[in-house]
Amino acid sequence: MNWYMVLLGGLGLLILSVAWLPALVHRSPLTLPIACVVLGFGLFSIPGTGPDPSLLEHPQLAEQLTELTLIVALMSAGLKLNRPLGWRSWATTWRLLGIAMPLSIAAIAWLGSGLLGLGAASALLLGAALAPTDPVLASSVQVGPPQNPEEDEVRFALTSEAGLNDGLAFPFVHLAIAVALHGAGLGNWTWEWLGVAVLWKTAAGIGVGLLVGQALGHMIFRYLDGSSIPETGDTLVALGITLLAYALAELAYGYGFLAVFVTALTLRHKERSHHYRARLHEFSEQLERLFMMVLLVLFGGALAGGLLAPLTWGAAAVGLLCLLAVRPLAGLVSLAGSGWRFDEQAAISFFGIRGVGSFYYLAYAYNTEAFGDLDVVFALVGFVVLGSILLHGITAAPIMNWLDRRWRAASAAHR
Numbered sequence: 001m002n003w004y005m006v007l008l009g010g011l012g013l014l015i016l017s018v019a020w021l022p023a024l025v026h027r028s029p030l031t032l033p034i035a036c037v038v039l040g041f042g043l044f045s046i047p048g049t050g051p052d053p054s055l056l057e058h059p060q061l062a063e064q065l066t067e068l069t070l071i072v073a074l075m076s077a078g079l080k081l082n083r084p085l086g087w088r089s090w091a092t093t094w095r096l097l098g099i100a101m102p103l104s105i106a107a108i109a110w111l112g113s114g115l116l117g118l119g120a121a122s123a124l125l126l127g128a129a130l131a132p133t134d135p136v137l138a139s140s141v142q143v144g145p146p147q148n149p150e151e152d153e154v155r156f157a158l159t160s161e162a163g164l165n166d167g168l169a170f171p172f173v174h175l176a177i178a179v180a181l182h183g184a185g186l187g188n189w190t191w192e193w194l195g196v197a198v199l200w201k202t203a204a205g206i207g208v209g210l211l212v213g214q215a216l217g218h219m220i221f222r223y224l225d226g227s228s229i230p231e232t233g234d235t236l237v238a239l240g241i242t243l244l245a246y247a248l249a250e251l252a253y254g255y256g257f258l259a260v261f262v263t264a265l266t267l268r269h270k271e272r273s274h275h276y277r278a279r280l281h282e283f284s285e286q287l288e289r290l291f292m293m294v295l296l297v298l299f300g301g302a303l304a305g306g307l308l309a310p311l312t313w314g315a316a317a318v319g320l321l322c323l324l325a326v327r328p329l330a331g332l333v334s335l336a337g338s339g340w341r342f343d344e345q346a347a348i349s350f351f352g353i354r355g356v357g358s359f360y361y362l363a364y365a366y367n368t369e370a371f372g373d374l375d376v377v378f379a380l381v382g383f384v385v386l387g388s389i390l391l392h393g394i395t396a397a398p399i400m401n402w403l404d405r406r407w408r409a410a411s412a413a414h415r
């Protein structure tokens with residue numbers, strides 16, 4: 001069989017699916033991610049379909065594909081947030097990042113160690129991989145495009161949290177790598193981790209993002225109206241900004257994920273009303289959807305290839321606890337006293353969507369240092385991601401529509 005022609009035909013079908021499938025599944029319980037996973041499972045279940053898409057067999061490719069998808073999603077998320085950055089205006093986000101995420105990492109690591117018998121490094125890696133919410137698969141509960149007035153607290157919190165926590169979970173991934181290399185006992189490596197992985201990389205990522213956003217925002221919005229920069233290049237500009245911010249941050253030994261999201265936020269607030277920003281977001285969103293569909297088709301193929309085979313009943317129980325208990329409880333604890341209605345707090349806490357980021361962290365760690373029980377960890381993460389795609393995908397529209405009706409009724413009552 002001519003696999004090159006099969007690849008070209010498959011790519012064409014995938015691009016058409018990016019354009020048409022969201023509209024086709026809009027009014028059905030079958031979401032786009034679910035459709036992609038089912039498609040991948042079906043395709044790779046056919047004998048002789050192609051190479052094994054197992055993450056453990058191709059960790060380098062898995063890292064690069066998930067990395068590229070994440071940075072495009074982070075640019076898209078940052079460009080559509082309308083709320084100015086601030087301590088009070090982003091209070092819900094800071095609570096989720098500062099309280100819910102560390103609680104989730106600690107709880108998941110404890111479950112991995114206590115119930116599954118994982119070593120300290122593997123348990124910590126499991127917590128770091130499963131604690132962050134995913135910017136790629138959370139579009140159904142995120143805010144709309146730029147200038148969209150629908151930016152309620154639930155959508156805003158889930159969008160901003162997903163944009164920032166991928167970068168802020170990285171220090172814990174580095175901590176897991178350090179424990180795998182040096183052991184769990186404190187030593188000189190502890191101060192190196194704190195100084196480099198926590199302080200320097202975080203500061204460098206934020207700093208590069210601010211500089212790139214300010215510089216490119218000045219160039220684009222100062223000269224665009226004077227026709228010095230053609231608007232026909234907006235698709236390439238969106239991708240170029242994303243790649244440039246990420247690469248510069250990584251070259252500065254900073255967190256590229258943080259840099260991309262901060263760049264997008266800076267561009268967003270450099271010129272709040274210009275139509276060009278909406279066009280940048282539109283292309284970023286289309287590109288994000290394309291990469292997401294590729295990855296989820298491959299994820300479906302990995303499921304067909306036996307990704308979940310090492311999963312034990314104990315690991316499945318831990319996965320269900322991660323989805324149904326750890327994130328919801330950690331979210332509610334972090335939002336206690338916030339002043340938001342309980343249904344809003346519950347929705348924010350429930351939609352701790354896991355996805356592409358979890359696989360990126362596992363692949364990154366796998367390619368950096370040797371960990372024990374990785375087949376079990378990969379299987380458990382795959383189980384949680386699959387459960388999140390099904391559970392959150394099916395419930396997102398009904399829950400958000402119900403909240404929208406409550407908000408409209410409350411607004412009408414106050415008029």
